[in-house]
Amino acid sequence: MDQPNIISVQGLCNTFGEQVIHQDLNLEVRRGEILGVVGGSGTGKSVLMRSIIGLQEPVAGKIRVFDEGMIGKEEDEASDVRRRWGVLFQGGALFSTLTVAENVQVPLREFYPDFSKALLDEIAHYKIYLSGLPADAAHKFPSELSGGMRKRAGLARALAMDPELLFLDEPTAGLDPIGAANFDNLTRDLKETLGLTVFLITHDLDTLYAICDRVAVIADKKVIAVGAIEELLAIDHPWINEYFSGPRGRAARRGHDKHNNNPQPELHQPGRS
Amino acid sequence: MANAAEFLQEDLADGGQILRLSGSFTIALIGDVDGRLRDLSANVRKIDLRAVEHMDTVGAWLVHRTAKASGAEIVGAGNDASRLLQAVSGADQADIPPRPHPPSFERFLAEVGHSVVISFTTLLQFLGFVGQVVKASFILAMNPGRFRWHAVVQHFDMVGVRALGIIGLMSFLIGIVIAQQGAVQLRQFGAEVFTINLIGRLTFRELGILMTAIMVAGRSGSAFAAQIGTMKITEEIDAMRTIGVVPAEALVVPRVIAAVMMMPLLGIFASLMSVIGGGLLCWVVLEIPPATFVQRLREVTPMTDFWIGMIKAPVFGAIIAMAGCFQGMQVHGNAEQVGLKTTAAVVQAIFLVIVLDAFFAIFFSEIGWN
Numbered sequence: 001m002d003q004p005n006i007i008s009v010q011g012l013c014n015t016f017g018e019q020v021i022h023q024d025l026n027l028e029v030r031r032g033e034i035l036g037v038v039g040g041s042g043t044g045k046s047v048l049m050r051s052i053i054g055l056q057e058p059v060a061g062k063i064r065v066f067d068e069g070m071i072g073k074e075e076d077e078a079s080d081v082r083r084r085w086g087v088l089f090q091g092g093a094l095f096s097t098l099t100v101a102e103n104v105q106v107p108l109r110e111f112y113p114d115f116s117k118a119l120l121d122e123i124a125h126y127k128i129y130l131s132g133l134p135a136d137a138a139h140k141f142p143s144e145l146s147g148g149m150r151k152r153a154g155l156a157r158a159l160a161m162d163p164e165l166l167f168l169d170e171p172t173a174g175l176d177p178i179g180a181a182n183f184d185n186l187t188r189d190l191k192e193t194l195g196l197t198v199f200l201i202t203h204d205l206d207t208l209y210a211i212c213d214r215v216a217v218i219a220d221k222k223v224i225a226v227g228a229i230e231e232l233l234a235i236d237h238p239w240i241n242e243y244f245s246g247p248r249g250r251a252a253r254r255g256h257d258k259h260n261n262n263p264q265p266e267l268h269q270p271g272r273s
Numbered sequence: 274m275a276n277a278a279e280f281l282q283e284d285l286a287d288g289g290q291i292l293r294l295s296g297s298f299t300i301a302l303i304g305d306v307d308g309r310l311r312d313l314s315a316n317v318r319k320i321d322l323r324a325v326e327h328m329d330t331v332g333a334w335l336v337h338r339t340a341k342a343s344g345a346e347i348v349g350a351g352n353d354a355s356r357l358l359q360a361v362s363g364a365d366q367a368d369i370p371p372r373p374h375p376p377s378f379e380r381f382l383a384e385v386g387h388s389v390v391i392s393f394t395t396l397l398q399f400l401g402f403v404g405q406v407v408k409a410s411f412i413l414a415m416n417p418g419r420f421r422w423h424a425v426v427q428h429f430d431m432v433g434v435r436a437l438g439i440i441g442l443m444s445f446l447i448g449i450v451i452a453q454q455g456a457v458q459l460r461q462f463g464a465e466v467f468t469i470n471l472i473g474r475l476t477f478r479e480l481g482i483l484m485t486a487i488m489v490a491g492r493s494g495s496a497f498a499a500q501i502g503t504m505k506i507t508e509e510i511d512a513m514r515t516i517g518v519v520p521a522e523a524l525v526v527p528r529v530i531a532a533v534m535m536m537p538l539l540g541i542f543a544s545l546m547s548v549i550g551g552g553l554l555c556w557v558v559l560e561i562p563p564a565t566f567v568q569r570l571r572e573v574t575p576m577t578d579f580w581i582g583m584i585k586a587p588v589f590g591a592i593i594a595m596a597g598c599f600q601g602m603q604v605h606g607n608a609e610q611v612g613l614k615t616t617a618a619v620v621q622a623i624f625l626v627i628v629l630d631a632f633f634a635i636f637f638s639e640i641g642w643n
Contacts, residue, residue: 083301096607112300119307126334126364139372143606162300162329193356194329 004067006031006165006197007052012061014047021047023221025061034191034198035226036208038243039218045201046090048218049167052199053087054078065165083111085165086158090173092150094142100128100153101138107160123160131156132186148175151183159190165197166190172204184210205244205252217243275299275326278306282315289318292339294325298332310339323349333357341365395603402521402599406529409521421527428531432493436539440488444476444543447484448550451475456559465559469566472551473574481544482536482582483630486589489536490622494597497528498618501601502611510602520602529594536590537583544582577642585633589626596622 007029014021021044029035039045050056052063054070063070066081086107094103101124108120115123128138131152142150151171158166171187172180188211190196202208208215208229216226219239225232233244243249276296283291292313296302320340325332337358340347350358375383413420455468501524504510510520548570555561561569600618604610 097609114305116308118311122334122338123331126330126361129364130330130360141607159330162331189360193353193360195353 004031005029005064006066007199008062008064009048009052010062012048012051012063013059014044014051014056015059020221022051022058022061025218025222027216027223027226029197029199030214031197032191032195033213034187034200034211036212036215037199037201037218038203038208038215040239043218044221045218046169049169049199049201053085053167079111083107083161084163085167086161086163087167088151088154088158088169088171090169092142092154094150094153094157096142099139099141100133100145100156101125103142103153104128104156104160107157111161124156127156127159128153130186130190131159132182148179151175155186162194163196165199168198168200168202170201170203172202172207177206180204180206181210187211205249206255209252209256275302277302277304278332280306280310282313282317285318287318288316290315291319291321292317292345293321293323294336296325297327298325298335299327299329300331303331303335307335310335313339313343317343317345320345320347321349322347322351322354325354328354328357330357330361334361337361398603399599402602403595405521406525406595406598409519409526413522413526419522421523424523424527425530428528429535431496432489432528432531433535433539436489436492436535437542439492440485440539440543441546443484443488444481444546445550447480448472448476448547448552449554451480451547452551452554453558456554466561466569468551468555468559469561469569470573472548472555473570474578476544476547476551477574477578477582479630479634481547482540482586482589483626485536485539485543485586486593486626487623489532489539489590490593490596490619490626493532494593494622495615495619497594497597498601498604498615499611501598502604502614505602505604506606506608506611525594525598528598529591532590532594533587534590536593537586540582540586575642577637581633581637581642585630588629592625592629593622596625 005028007027009025009027012022012025012027025048027048037045037048047056051058052065052070054073058071061071066084068078068081070078070081094100095106098106101121104124104127105120108115108123124138125135128135133149133152133156137145137149137153142153145153151174155168155171158168168187172183175183184207187198187200191198191211200207200212213228214226215229215232216223217232217237217240218224219237224237225235225240229244232240244253278294278296278298280295281293283293285291298306317339320336322328322336328336333354336347336354339345347358452468452472455471456465459465459467459471501510504524510524513520513523552563552566552570555566556563597618600614600621603617604614
């Protein structure tokens with residue numbers, strides 16, 4: 001067990017006014033894993049992510065990322081941690097007045113002002129390719145992109161710094177099934193090639209089965225279970241049962257089993273979509 | 274701690290060179306290696322990665338680019354490195370076309386042409402917009418049940434009631450300034466008493482309404498543009514259209530009505546505050562007691578001055594609200610547009626108000642309302 005935890009959350013409490021979102025929530029993310037976070041709508045998955053990346057000040061609890069406490073850090077502090085993570089927000093959150101290529105270059109310019117313009121352009125170029133966008137998207141503005149392309153552009157920006165830790169907030173929501181499967185493959189490829197640790201919020205059961213090493217279930221204001229899907233299936237909790245054994249859960253499992261029994265040759269490559 | 278990226282050149286037997294890379298080829302430790310690899314002119318045959326401790330995509334990209342430029346062979350790549358090299362090498366297939374940069378003269382002409390076209394289309398769109406609002410007003414007049422009283426009352430509050438404080442203070446101060454300047458100049462002729470004429474006629478006829486219009490344009494015209502523009506970006510207006518709600522009815526007409534109704538009231542209030550300010554200065558500096566001031570004011574200020582103000586005020590209100598709503602509707606695309614259109618709304622509204630004020634001044638003089 002020499003796998004150090006990249007993220008550790010202890011006793012987290014979040015409230016919005018009277019409403020309690022998290023109560024004594026604990027979670028650990030290990031190096032090199034893809035951790036899926038699931039939970040019903042409004043259970044505070046995004047709030048948990050925002051707490052970890054320092055956008056939401058919790059009422060109580062400890063949060064450590066790369067072994068550094070993150071609570072109470074201002075935007076200009078903890079830049080050593082910030083340059084080691086990338087975040088993909090639900091809507092992409094691209095800077096609307098910059099082109100896609102410029103969006104990708106924003107974190108690079110911020111942290112490495114010495115990089116030459118040529119190198120920045122080359123980095124933006126291959127990041128855009130890696131995230132699966134067509135090359136001519138580089139000079140487009142976010143308003144000229146479709147929702148799926150905006151997500152990929154957001155991923156390209158999240159990957160700009162070659163992060164060790166990647167936060168993905170519902171990356172496949174709003175993508176067509178082919179696009180979603182491509183995005184899953186892309187995430188797994190990136191994890192394997194770059195050795196990423198991924199914190200993935202999703203509603204997509206196919207994504208959970210396809211790429212997640214472990215899954216954390218949020219319900220009743222805390223993480224009620226963490227483990228591989230097979231382990232979760234053994235747990236007797238009404239929400240977990242309903243989630244994984246409902247019609248969609250069963251369909252996703254069947255698809256996954258079928259895929260495993262007839263292994264297909266690996267055809268995908270990053271960026272082919 | 275990991276070592277910085279570094280490379281050595283060694284000669285090979287066949288006349289070429291081998292690059293021996295070492296250290297961490299990662300984004301944080303790449304340093305000046307990019308520039309040095311770029312400037313490399315030697316005949317590189319091989320690139321040796323055996324001594325590389327760590328690599329990320331930036332390092333892989335540099336290796337790949339150098340290898341491709343010189344046709345060199347990459348040796349000694351571990352599993353991770355090969356995978357990264359393969360991942361980034363795909364980017365070659367998709368070259369990004371350079372951003373088009375026409376010569377500046379051509380660009381200048383294109384921009385001029387573009388602006389002319391935009392001006393005409395905007396004018397046409399504005400006419401269309403006015404038509405929509407007039408149509409919506411008629412429809413609402415025919416079906417009063419669809420009229421949004423709640424929205425109108427809310428805008429009364431925003432445009433009128435909440436503006437009272439700032440407009441009152443501003444008018445009070447302007448009254449003082451007019452009286453003070455008037456008193457200083459007129460004293461040279463021993464005609465200080467005419468300061469009252471100046472205050473009475475100027476505030477009711479011109480400044481009270483004009484300053485109020487400028488303030489309302491800055492406060493409410495900008496707010497209209499920003500509100501509607503933001504709704505445009507968040508697709509709320511599209512949602513309205515699909516539900517069958519006409520944006521002109523739901524958003525524009527209540528705002529225009531609120532501005533048209535509130536402007537005269539604010540104008541009266543502003544004029545009164547100016548008169549109070551001027552009267553106060555007359556009392557303190559010229560020692561004209563308030564009773565005398567009021568009596569004299571009533572003698573020298575004709576009722577037509579008041580009516581001129583009251584005729585102008587609703588027209589100005591309509592212009593301000595229409596400019597604000599029109600510019601808001603023109604927003605499309607990104608957040609920057611909201612700012613641009615909000616500015617445009619205020620500038621346009623104030624400009625139109627002042628131009629129209631000049632026309633009104635000549636018109637009322639011509640019909641003999643002196």
